[in-house]
Amino acid sequence: MQVAITGASGLIGSALARSLRDAGHTVRPVVRRDTDEPGAVRWDPAAGTIDAGALAGVDAVVHLAGAGIGDRRWSEQRKRELHDSRTRGTDLLARALAGLDPRPAVLVSGSAVGYYGHDRGDEVVTELSPPGRGFLAGLVQDWEAAAAPAVEAGIRTVYLRSGIVLDAQGGILPRLALPFRLFVGGRLGSGRQWVSWITLDDEVAAIRFLLDRDDVAGPVNAVAPEPVTNAELARTLGTVLGRPSAVPAPAFAFRLAMGREMADELILASQRARPDVLVGAGFGFGHTDVTAALRTVLGRT
Numbered sequence: 001m002q003v004a005i006t007g008a009s010g011l012i013g014s015a016l017a018r019s020l021r022d023a024g025h026t027v028r029p030v031v032r033r034d035t036d037e038p039g040a041v042r043w044d045p046a047a048g049t050i051d052a053g054a055l056a057g058v059d060a061v062v063h064l065a066g067a068g069i070g071d072r073r074w075s076e077q078r079k080r081e082l083h084d085s086r087t088r089g090t091d092l093l094a095r096a097l098a099g100l101d102p103r104p105a106v107l108v109s110g111s112a113v114g115y116y117g118h119d120r121g122d123e124v125v126t127e128l129s130p131p132g133r134g135f136l137a138g139l140v141q142d143w144e145a146a147a148a149p150a151v152e153a154g155i156r157t158v159y160l161r162s163g164i165v166l167d168a169q170g171g172i173l174p175r176l177a178l179p180f181r182l183f184v185g186g187r188l189g190s191g192r193q194w195v196s197w198i199t200l201d202d203e204v205a206a207i208r209f210l211l212d213r214d215d216v217a218g219p220v221n222a223v224a225p226e227p228v229t230n231a232e233l234a235r236t237l238g239t240v241l242g243r244p245s246a247v248p249a250p251a252f253a254f255r256l257a258m259g260r261e262m263a264d265e266l267i268l269a270s271q272r273a274r275p276d277v278l279v280g281a282g283f284g285f286g287h288t289d290v291t292a293a294l295r296t297v298l299g300r301t
Contacts, residue, residue, distance in 0.1 A: 003211070004028040004041060004055055006093065007064030007110070011170040012162075016062060016204050023208075028058055030065070030093075045089035052096040055104075060211045061097060063109045063147075065089050070172070074135070074262040083139050090146035098153035108210050109147045111159040113196050113223060115140040118269035122194070126276045127161075127219040136265050144219070156217045158210050163196030163223035163273060165203050168297050176233075177298070180243040189251035191231030193270035196223040199287045199297055209283050221275045228290050240294045 003020055007013040008029035017027045028039040030050075043050035045065070055061075067085040072078055090109060097104055116125040117132015131137050144159045151157045166173050179185040198206075206222050228236070238245030254263035275283075287293035 001059045001211075002026045002028060002039075002057060004030055004058045004061045004104075005064065006030040006043075006062070006089070007066070010064060011167060011200065012165060012203055012207075013062075013064045015167075015200055016064075016207055019204050019208065028055070043089075043092065045085065045092050048088070048092055050092055050096045052099060055096060055100060058104050060106045061093070061104050061108070062207060062211070063090060063093055063107065066110065066143075069136070070262075070266055073258055079135060083142065086139065086143040087146040090143060091149065094147045094150035097155060098149045103153060103155055105214070106156045106158065106211055107147065107150045108158045108160055108207055109144070109150075111144055111161045111219070112136070112140050113161050113163045113221060113271045113273045114265070114269075115144070115161055115219075116271050116273065118265040118271070120272065121270055122272060124272050124274055126274050127221055128276075134265050135261060136269075156214060158217055159219045160207065160210070161219055161221045161223075161273070162203060163198050163221075163227075163271070165200050166197055166293060166297050167200035171200075173297065177237060177241060179247070179249075180238050180241045180245065183243055184247045185234060185238055185241075185243055186245050186247040186249060187231040187234040188249050189230070189254070189268045191229060191234065191248065193230050193268055194227050194272035195230055195233050196221075196227045196271050196273040197233075197290065197293075198222055198224050199293050202286050205286065206278060206283060209278070209281075213281055216277065216281050218277075220277045221273045222278070223273045223275050224285060224290070224293070225275055225279060225288050226290070227272050227274075233290060236291050236294055240291065240298055 008017050030041045041054040114136035117137040118134050165171050234245045254267045
């Protein structure tokens with residue numbers, strides 16, 4: 001199988017590419033800059049250009065590209081950049097795929113549990129739940145809608161609503177673990193907010209599962225079946241690292257450093273998502289318990 005991947009150099013994309021190659025598949029990275037990598041496809045979402053001809057013959061596409069949500073403080077300009085990097089890139093890719101003959105069988109398009117909003121409290125949300133409110137919820141709705149040209153062209157399209165991806169080498173986990181390693185770790189804010197998580201291994205396995213399952217389309221929550229509260233995550237992280245978890249970080253500190261909107265929608269958000277579609281389709285999670293997951297992930301460092 002030939003699989004094109006945008007964001008192939010990122011945390012999830014690089015792990016997915018490695019997994020696919022190890023299984024004997026051909027990976028076609030979609031890149032913004034010149035590269036010597038065989039089969040690479042050039043594109044420039046900001047300029048609206050893509051080498052559609054170079055996508056000819058691909059069987060599947062995984063779209064993971066987009067500016068980092070938590071990389072910088074959310075000024076109005078930064079929010080436009082976050083929005084445009086996802087919607088323009090997705091629309092450009094979807095239109096290019098729709099114009100191919102033959103077309104790829106499937107597009108797995110990156111999304112996020114931010115779709116459900118940041119203030120759902122203890123409510124359990126599934127793929128059938130309505131969208132929430134806030135900047136991220138609106139961004140994710142527009143992000144998914146931008147794949148419409150692929151859907152209309154008959155390409156099976158999956159919206160991969162990922163939670164927090166746990167890996168020792170990248171993503172948010174190293175930043176969460178650092179205060180604990182310095183003996184100043186603890187819950188964030190009240191600690192009552194729900195965290196929907198998934199290990200990198202399961203994220204990659206879920207994507208590969210979805211590439212092969214021609215009966216699954218639409219939104220799919222890529223999260224472990226057992227979300228935890230932030231307080232529980234902090235206690236577990238402390239236990240796994242052999243550190244105390246008694247120093248809470250107050251909500252006002254995040255709001256002061258990041259701005260209220262960014263702090264509330266990223267650090268203090270509560271999303272208790274359940275992976276009903278994956279479970280119903282028979283996907284087997286490698287990690288469903290956060291303690292075992294953290295022991296496995298952090299044991300690799």
